[in-house]
Amino acid sequence: MLQTKILAAALGLIPAAVLGQTAPPRTPWGAPDLRGVWSHGTATPLERPERYGERDRLTEEEVAEVDAAQRSAEGVGARRVVWWERSLSDGRTSMIVDPPDGRIPYSAAGRARREARPGQTTAGPEGRSPQERCISYGIPRLGGPYSQNVHIAQTPDHVLLLHEMVHEFRVIPLDGRPHVPGHVRQWLGDSRGRWEGDTLVVETIHFRDAQWFQGLSQGGMRLVERFTRLDADTVRYAVTFEDPDLWTQPWTAEILMPPTEGAMFEFACHEGNTGMTATLEIARGEEAAASGSR
DSSP, X not given: XXXXXXXXXXXXXXXXXXXXXXXXXXXXXXXXXXXXXXXXXXXXXXXXXXXXXXXXXXXXXXXXXXXXXXXXXXXXXXXXXTTSOOOOOOSBSOSEEESTTOSOOBOXXXXXXXXXXXXXXXXXXXXXXXXXXXXXXXXXXXXXXXXXEEEXXXXXTEEEEEETGGGEEEEEEOSOXXXXXTTOOBTTXXXXXXXXXXXXXXXXXXXXXXXXXXXXXXTTOEEEEEEEEEETTEEEEEEEEEOTTTBSSOEEEEXXXXXXXXXXXXXXXXXXXXXXXXXXXXXXXXXXXXXXXX
């Protein structure tokens, strides 16, 4: 009996990795350790394309085709440049895991609003999107062509997320404080976090009406994000969308985020936003040509 107790005590001192387990790391204060730079890039689409029917997985041949297309620099514009991040398929047909059909469950009103969304104008910067104006890229971050990284930092009572795209950051309290009043609207909403076991759960509400996701205003949306450190090389990220005016039920998308090698680059959006200038200059030129003044 004594030998058994000594053996059990000794095993308790051996790191889990030595015993063949993959227990996720923890912070010095005992919380699951989410710290690091992680990539949310993926070649998996948000919604399941209709051609896949009810299949939630790609064949090996289909994965190879998707990855070959991602690696290709053929085409026009940014696809040809070296900074286009070429994330690969994870083998799934959609990021959406609920509902099972992998599709956004639009309500009739939600679909009508999406189809009626006014297009962008070229009268001035105000007619362009928040992304193009370098104001906000919004949340959640699911895939993307480049700047797909998020730097997560932690303290015992806060989690901080620095998104590479448009250099946006979020400071999320974990101390149980209430949300700000409803009349206080922010581009990235108002977030509050809590731990549920080893999963960080972040609830975000109070988005600005001018913030958009998938062609719909986020003004009435509630997002519930879940961050889970699965092992040394993986954070599982899941986000549930709620808005009964837009969708017939809440729906959830999920990705696995690997670590990013090296530090993030500065995203100097305003400092180098020549695209906005070019768009408006071209519009003025087209107007002048149409009026015969040039």
